[in-house]
Amino acid sequence: MTATMKARVHVMLKDGVLDPQGEAVRHALGTLGFSGVEAVRQGKVIELDLAATDKAAAEVEVKAMCEKLLANTVIEKYSIEIA
Amino acid sequence: MTATMKARVHVMLKDGVLDPQGEAVRHALGTLGFSGVEAVRQGKVIELDLAATDKAAAEVEVKAMCEKLLANTVIEKYSIEIA
Numbered sequence: 001m002t003a004t005m006k007a008r009v010h011v012m013l014k015d016g017v018l019d020p021q022g023e024a025v026r027h028a029l030g031t032l033g034f035s036g037v038e039a040v041r042q043g044k045v046i047e048l049d050l051a052a053t054d055k056a057a058a059e060v061e062v063k064a065m066c067e068k069l070l071a072n073t074v075i076e077k078y079s080i081e082i083a
Numbered sequence: 084m085t086a087t088m089k090a091r092v093h094v095m096l097k098d099g100v101l102d103p104q105g106e107a108v109r110h111a112l113g114t115l116g117f118s119g120v121e122a123v124r125q126g127k128v129i130e131l132d133l134a135a136t137d138k139a140a141a142e143v144e145v146k147a148m149c150e151k152l153l154a155n156t157v158i159e160k161y162s163i164e165i166a
Contacts, residue, residue, distance in 0.1 A: 004121060010128055025129065025153070032151055034144065038087060039132040045093055046108065049122040061117065068115055070108070 005052045007062045008081045011071045012043035046070055055082050088135045090145045091164045094154045095126035129153055138165050 013019050019041050026040040048065075052058040062080050071078040096102050102124050109123040131148075135141040145163050154161040 012128070012130070022129070028152055029148055032148075034148055036134040036144070037131055037148075038134055041130045043128045043130070045095070045126045045128045046105070047095070047124045047126070048120055051119040051121055061119070065112055065115075065117055065120075069111055 003051075003053050005050045005055065005058050006083045007048040007050055007058060008083065009046045009048070009062060009066060009070055010043060010079045010081075011046070011066075011076050012041060012078075014075055014077050017075045043076075058082055086134075086136050088133045088138070088141050089166045090131040090133055090141060091166065092129045092131070092145060092149060092153055092161055093126060093164075094129070094149070094159050094161045095124060097158055097160050100158045126159075141165055 022040040022042040025042060026037055029037045029040070048062065050058050050061070052061070059080060059082050062082070066078045066080065067073060096105075105123040105125040108125060109120055112120045112123070131145065133141050133144070135144070142163060142165050145165070149161045149163065150156060
């Protein structure tokens with residue numbers, strides 16, 4: 001039996017890339033009276049349950065998933081947490 | 084001058100709620116040859132830059148933002164990190 005390992009991937013637009021979704025949220029928050037919001041960036045979080053026992057190997061596999069599917073590395077950056 | 088505080092909000096579907104987007108990602112990963120993926124849940128991450136100095140007050144304000152706009156609390160749960 002293999003243990004289950006949890007991985008959490010954050011995918012955000014790169015810093016120079018315009019984020020209209022985040023900007024829309026910022027504007028909506030202003031409309032609702034939240035005046036102290038200076039900037040908003042919105043991204044995705046993907047939680048994976050992996051059948052794996054080795055943390056380093058799991059991280060390598062998740063990195064490959066990010067490069068191939070989860071992130072568009074032209075405009076997006078990603079970070080991986082294995083728990 | 085007020086300092087800037089960063090807040091990160093995670094919005095995920097509640098555990099009992101079907102997540103077709105996560106399921107689509109799981110299926111696509113399987114198609115790509117990643118066989119060890121048992122479950123995938125996909126959610127949103129929202130990063131806010133706040134003009135605030137008090138961490139506790141910022142957390143209260145972000146919680147209000149989640150309840151009013153960022154999360155649909157009928158089907159979604161959220162968590163807040165203030166940095």
